[in-house]
Each structure stands twice: as C-alpha cells, then as structure tokens.
Amino acid sequence: MIKQFFLICSGVDQDLIKDCSNGEQNKYAGIGATVFFTALMAAIAGSYALYTVFDNVYTAIFFGLIWGLLIFNLDRFIVSTIKKREKKSQEFIQVLPRLLLAMIIAVVISKPLELKIFEKEINQVLLTKKNQMTLDNKTQIAQQFTPEIQNLQSEINGLKEEITQKETETNNLYETYIAEAEGREGTKKIGKGPVYKEKRQKHDASLKELSELKQLNSEKITTKENAIAALIQQQKDTETNTQPIISNFDGLMARIEALNQLPWLPSFFIFLLFLAIETAPIFTKLISHKGEYDYKQENQESQVKSWIQQQVDQRNKIASTDIDLNTKIYEDLKSEEELYAYKQKIATDLMKLQADTFFQNQKNIL
Incomplete structure (x- = not known):
C-alpha cells in the first residue's frame, strides 16, 4: 500500500x-x-x-x-x-x-x-537591534521635547536670577543704612539721623518689592515647572506607547535580515x-x-502518434478528393446549354427590373 x-x-x-x-x-x-x-x-x-x-x-x-x-x-x-x-x-x-x-x-x-x-542566534541579533532601536527612539523623542523643556528651564532660571538680583540689591541697602547708623559710612555719625531714615525707607521699599517679586515669580516658576513635568510625562508616555512597536520587531522580513547577518x-x-x-x-x-517503463511509455505514445497521423492523413485525402470532384463538376456545368439559357433569362429580367425602377425614380423627381 x-x-x-x-x-x-x-x-x-x-x-x-x-x-x-x-x-x-x-x-x-x-x-x-x-x-x-x-x-x-x-x-x-x-x-x-x-x-x-x-x-x-x-x-x-x-x-x-x-x-x-x-x-x-x-x-x-x-x-x-x-x-x-x-x-x-x-x-x-x-x-x-x-x-x-x-x-x-x-x-x-x-x-x-x-x-x-x-532561531536562538537570530533572536540575539534581533535583541541587539531592538536595544539600539529603543535608544534611537528615546533620542528622537527627546529631540521633540528637549528644546521646549530647556526654554522653560531657562525662563525659570531667569525668574530666579531676577529674585537673586533683587535680594542682593535689598541686602546692599540694608548694609548701607546699618553702616550709616553705626557711623562707618555716609555721614560717619553714630545714630539714627535723617540720612539713616532715608536709607531705611529705601531698604524697606526694596524689601517690599522683593516680597512681591518673590510671590509673583514663585507663581510663574510653579506654572513653568508644572509645564516641564507635563512635558516629561508626555515624553515618557510617548516612549511607552512606541515601545510595543519595537518589541514586535520580529516578523519574517526582520528574521531574514537577521539571518543574513550570521x-x-x-x-x-x-x-x-x-x-x-x-x-x-x-x-x-x-x-x-x-527502463521497462520508459519503453512501454514510448510505445504507447508511438501508438497514439501513429493513430493521430493516420486520422490526419485520412482527413486530408478526403478533403483533397472532395475539392477535385467539385472542380470537375463545375467544369462540366460550363457546357450545359439549359443552365446557360436559364441564367440568361434571369439576368435579362433583372436588368429590365432595374431599368423600370430607374425610370420610375426619375419620373418622381420631375
């Protein structure tokens, strides 16, 4: 079986x-x-x-x-x-x-x-590729968010620097009126005279401006820090969402390319x-x-070929004979007087009919 x-x-x-x-x-x-x-x-x-x-x-x-x-x-x-x-x-x-x-x-x-x-060697090659793709993906995503984060960070640093400058200015005013009170600078007189009061007022005004500036800039800094945190979270979410694409990079074409690297x-x-x-x-x-089968197959094909050739030859001879008979028959008909007279009569009637029709058409036109 x-x-x-x-x-x-x-x-x-x-x-x-x-x-x-x-x-x-x-x-x-x-x-x-x-x-x-x-x-x-x-x-x-x-x-x-x-x-x-x-x-x-x-x-x-x-x-x-x-x-x-x-x-x-x-x-x-x-x-x-x-x-x-x-x-x-x-x-x-x-x-x-x-x-x-x-x-x-x-x-x-x-x-x-x-x-x-x-398969194991291909998986190792694919793992290396996936790791590199992950790093490249993070770099590309970071390039989308880093400029905006850096701009916000620069603005925060600017706000902090503004507070620092105001604090330095206020501290200098403080040192000025204290030195005036101690007689180390200014009028060189110890005590709280008119100059001291004037300098103290400048310091107090600066201190008030510093407090307002701190409050205003702190709100701005908080807003910008929240924006930075949102951008960082968005960057992480983008990395998380694109990671499955990299993880699924093990299809047929990827494996064939990995195989070619081995x-x-x-x-x-x-x-x-x-x-x-x-x-x-x-x-x-x-x-x-x-072998025996080849000879038998050749014999069978030869029989079919011979039979087909016989059939084709027979049909060709039948067709040739029929053509010869038709040719001879029509040649004999040329000498038949009765057939000639019959066809002459038909042709005469046809020409008369055409002449009558032409005459009638011309008459209608006139």
Whole structure:
C-alpha cells in the first residue's frame, strides 16, 4: 500500500507500471518518496514561516498544508514530464528549465527552516537591534521635547536670577543704612539721623518689592515647572506607547535580515541539502538507463502518434478528393446549354427590373 502511494506520488502511469518488474517499480517508488517528503518539509517550513507572519497556529498550519500541496504538485509535474531520449544532450536540454524551477523551490523551502534552526542566534541579533532601536527612539523623542523643556528651564532660571538680583540689591541697602547708623559710612555719625531714615525707607521699599517679586515669580516658576513635568510625562508616555512597536520587531522580513547577518556557510550547506533533495528525482531519471517503463511509455505514445497521423492523413485525402470532384463538376456545368439559357433569362429580367425602377425614380423627381 505504501509502495502504491509512492508510485502515485511519482506521477507514473499506473496502468503501465503495474505490469513492470519489481525493480522498475521500486525505482519509481523511491522517486515518489522523495517527492512526498520534499513536500512534507515544504509544508513544515511554510507553516513556520507563516506562523511568524500571522502568529496563529491553526492559520499557519492551514496555509502551510496548502503550500506543501503546491510544492508536491510542482515536483510531481517536474518528475513526470521528464522523458528518456535517445541522446543525453536532448535529455539535458529538457531538464535545464526543470532544474531552475527545482533550485527556486529549494530556496523557498530551505529559508524558513534556516530561520527555525538558527532561531536562538537570530533572536540575539534581533535583541541587539531592538536595544539600539529603543535608544534611537528615546533620542528622537527627546529631540521633540528637549528644546521646549530647556526654554522653560531657562525662563525659570531667569525668574530666579531676577529674585537673586533683587535680594542682593535689598541686602546692599540694608548694609548701607546699618553702616550709616553705626557711623562707618555716609555721614560717619553714630545714630539714627535723617540720612539713616532715608536709607531705611529705601531698604524697606526694596524689601517690599522683593516680597512681591518673590510671590509673583514663585507663581510663574510653579506654572513653568508644572509645564516641564507635563512635558516629561508626555515624553515618557510617548516612549511607552512606541515601545510595543519595537518589541514586535520580529516578523519574517526582520528574521531574514537577521539571518543574513550570521555566518553564511552553515546556511549555505542547509540550502545545498535541500537542493540535493529537490533535484534528486530529476538526476535519478537523468542518469538512469532507459527502463521497462520508459519503453512501454514510448510505445504507447508511438501508438497514439501513429493513430493521430493516420486520422490526419485520412482527413486530408478526403478533403483533397472532395475539392477535385467539385472542380470537375463545375467544369462540366460550363457546357450545359439549359443552365446557360436559364441564367440568361434571369439576368435579362433583372436588368429590365432595374431599368423600370430607374425610370420610375426619375419620373418622381420631375
């Protein structure tokens, strides 16, 4: 039963192969087994590749099976259409386009399996990329918020500097009227005279202005600090919202790019393995000698070709004979007086009718 299944996979004519020797059947069963297992590997590879796209097991398996059936049909078609010829050069020319198609299929099958085999190494490459992308993302987001935060901080520093300058001015006025009272500066008289009172009034006025300035600037500073805090929180929220995009950077294309950054030799050997598997049935038929099945198939095709040629030749002769008969018949009719007189009468009646019609039209016009 298994042998019969593999014979079906090889694409041979079941009516021809059942009468062949056991060795001939085993040869084609081996070819069919190669076709089947290649399609099975294609289904597994396709399922894994589609799982990285859809992230759903059932969807990936469903489309993976369809992909495997497609590869199975292509391989079966490639193998079944290779015919043994009298000359090896003819066979080689026949095989060239099929080899090209087999190489394409081998690449398509091997790539998803390479992604699975080197999954850990690919994850490491992707992790490095994600970390770099996270840093770049934070830098780009910071470039959007940093100028505004710096402007607000500069304004806060300016307000604080304004308070500091006013405090320095007020302290200087304080030192001035104290020095006046102690007789160290100004009039050099100890006591609280008119000059002292004048300087004290200036200090008190400055102190009042300082208090008002502190209150006003404190409100402005608080407002600006709240604005800075809001901008910083907005920056953090933006980083948080964009991080899932970076975390999900592990799709099919990203993994293929990561695979290309790994050493090429292991990947190349895996490709060669699948290329050998994919082209094995083709080379098996190419290098094998003409067998019993090939002769029977050639005999069957020859019978059909001969029968078709006979049918075409028969139809051509029938058509040629019919043309010759028609030619002779019409040649004989040329000498028939009765037919000549009949056609002459019809032509005369037709010309009379045309003349009467022309006369009637001219009469109506006049």
